Amino acid sequence: MQFFDTFLTCYGWEGIALAGAxxxxxxxxxxxxxxxxxxxPGYKNNRRAAVLEADPQVSVVVPLFSEDYSFIEERLPLILAQNYPDFEVVIVYVGHDTDFYEDLVRLKQSFPQIVTTKIHLDPRFPISRKMALNVGIKSAHYECMVFTSTDACPQTDRWLALMAKGFTRGEIVVGYCGVERKKGFSNYMMRTWRMMHSADWIARAVQRRPYRGTLHNFGFTKRLYFGANGFSHLNMNIGEDDLFMQKVMTRDNVSVILSPRATLREKTWGGMGWWMGQLRYFGSAFRFYPQxxxxxxxxxxxxxxxxxxxxxxxxxxxxxxxxxxxxxxxxxxxxxxxxxxxxxxxxxxxxxxxxxxxxxxxxxxxxxxxxxxxxxxxxxxxxx
Structure with missing residues (x-):
């Protein structure tokens, strides 16, 4: 009490209020x-109860919305080279270039694990990522599915093995995807923003209160997807990694895969202007989050x-x-x-x-x- 009186005498009520705040x-x-x-940092997913006895067969579903030869030549080989015994890569091409699609089909001759399907692009009827994923899910042969994007690049050949192992302890698997490392202040801010905002949903997930994943590195089972009657918020082109996940996530069905070997890197296509455009686009779903x-x-x-x-x-x-x-x-x-x-x-x-x-x-x-x-x-x- 004497300390309080002394503090009050020296600094007044304003000083006390400021110190308290x-x-x-x-x-x-x-x-x-x-x-x-x-x-x-100390989280271990293997503390969760097992729901499968063995690592499952996995379908990797990738929607492809352009004639992206850089994906075919640079990032697809890293997916195909994953050190996992039984997986397929389902590529959903959305476009109208017949020659490009035939090139995709011919890849199966060298890589039998590739499955290709096509959605004809008509400007009058835009195709969303959710629609492409829906076709990919129906084309997948395996129950467990991992979803990524053409912009994401695995950092090691253990990425898929670690994600697949997550299905032994949950119907939903979420992993981390960072931003590719380049020089410059803008790139540093993008990478740090991605890491710290991912820390929000990762922290909730390890506390068994999950609310989202990242569209570059997540997965779920067919049973879960069709049991929920497919994606939610069909009037929006976004939301498959957050609004839909909020619909199906529970305390006990989410595996969180945290390892540098399971990390992906997203390719950047511009500077801060492009990045803010991305944040604005995907951030439009935030208003529909639980309070x-x-x-x-x-x-x-x-x-x-x-x-x-x-x-x-x-x-x-x-x-x-x-x-x-x-x-x-x-x-x-x-x-x-x-x-x-x-x-x-x-x-x-x-x-x-x-x-x-x-x-x-x-x-x-x-x-x-x-x-x-x-x-x-x-x-x-x-x-x-």
């Missing part, structure tokens, strides 16, 4: 980085921004010793965050993230605010 926000940040994100999930995601960003604001306020108007205490609190938080981010990056197979993380740490709330403003305007690409 800083400590509360600091506590929220500690909760996220220690008890939420901190569970990811509890929205709160979970927004509390970390909001508490971080407010914590920085309270520290800045203390540095601007409070006495010298108060400023030192605020800076010490800021430093303790950053050391804790840097340690946890380094552990997280190591588990997901990311490199070069932790060293400059303070830049992302400061700028990402502003970035998120800009994205929220962009999402106010309807994105016509999303709706059918």
């Amino acid at each position: 800083m400590l509360v926000l600091f506590g929220v940040q500690l909760y996220y980085y220690i008890f939420v994100y901190g569970r990811i 509890a999930v929205k709160n979970f995601i927004q509390w970390e960003l909001g508490s971080r921004a407010l914590f920085f604001a309270t520290v800045l306020c203390a540095l601007a108007v409070m006495p010298f010793e108060y400023k030192l205490a605020a800076l010490a609190l800021l430093l303790v938080r950053y050391v804790l965050v840097a340690v946890q981010v380094r552990r997280l990056a190591r588990r997901l197979g990311e490199r070069g993230i932790a060293g400059c993380y303070f830049i992302y740490d400061l700028l990402s709330p502003l970035w998120a605010l800009a994205l929220c403003i962009l999402l106010v305007r309807r994105d016509d690409r999303v709706w059918r």
Whole structure:
């Protein structure tokens, strides 16, 4: 009580309120980085009860929406070279180039595990990724299916084996996909944004409260898909990895595969403008998320921004010793965050993230605010 009176005399009610706000926000940040994100590095999926005795046969389904020879020549061979005994690759070509499709069909002569199917592209009737995946699911010969994209590249030949093993402990398998590493500040921000926003849904999944995966690296069984009558939100071109997953995910049917050997990398096709366009497009599904999930995601960003604001306020108007205490609190938080981010990056197979993380740490709330403003305007690409 004497300490409180002394503090009140020195700094007034304003100083007490500011210190209380800083400590509360600091506590929220500690909760996220220690008890939420901190569970990811040590997670072991083999602690879940087994539902299959042996690793299953797997169909890898890949929708192909253009005459993408770079995929055929560079990324498809990495999928075909996976070290797994029994799998097929189902390629769903959406287009009207007969010569290209014949080239795809001829690949089966060299790679018998390839299955090809075609959807004729008519400009009057646009084909969504969900429709292509639906055709691929019906064309797949195996019960367990893993889905990826033409932009994603396996980092090792163990990717499919690890994803397939996930089906021994759940009907849904989710894995991580990062962004390809290039030089430059924009690429660093893209890679860090992807890792930390993936950490949100991965953390919930390891806590048995899953709400999504990533469209580049997830899977489920045919029984689950047809039992749910196919994809949901058919009036949208997006949502197969989040809105549909929220419909079918439970506490006990999701396997989370976390290993650098099971990581994919997404190819980037531009800079920050392209990236913001991608975030706006796929972020249009966020408004349909459960409120509890929205709160979970927004509390970390909001508490971080407010914590920085309270520290800045203390540095601007409070006495010298108060400023030192605020800076010490800021430093303790950053050391804790840097340690946890380094552990997280190591588990997901990311490199070069932790060293400059303070830049992302400061700028990402502003970035998120800009994205929220962009999402106010309807994105016509999303709706059918």
